Amino acid sequence: MPAAVSSPEEETAPADTAGPWAAELLPALARAADSPAVRGLAALLALLGAAWLLQRFRPRRASKAPLRKSAALRRGTGSTALMERLWLKVFRSHGRLAPQQTLREYVAGLAGLDPRRRRALEEFAALYEEVRYDCSGAGIIGKGRILELWKRIEG
Secondary structure (H helix, E strand, O other): OOOOOOOHHHHHHHHHHHOHHHHHHHHHHHHHHOOHHHHHHHHHHHHHHHHHHHHHHOOOOOOOOOOOOOHHHHHOOOHHHHHHHHHHHHHHHHOOOOOOOOHHHHHHHOOOOOHHHHHHHHHHHHHHHHHHHOOOOOOOOOHHHHHHHHHHHHO
């Protein structure tokens, strides 16, 4: 008998030496591989692997500090932040600021304001520009002054 040809007894011999559990386990695994649950589990594992790879190899920022979105947030607190919140209230009640329009132009373009409120808004705009754009730090304005102007604006 040639060496390449094996007898049927020799083919079953290794399976018999592994034990009866192997003969039962292999067909059960073959049946389970066709089930939708196993396919779903395989898809979930593939998704988790892809997410891990994206997380692992994404470009990182040099600093973990949060990005600052505007100059107002850089200054954070104080009179600038308060005045910006009050300007948002003005914009909500009188309309939005047009692109490339300054606050002084916005106040001058508001129709239907009595002269007292218009003067208060003009003063508020000048004060805001002083606080917002003064780099020397001399433009520190107290909260009381800002709120007093705001009361005059509200009328």
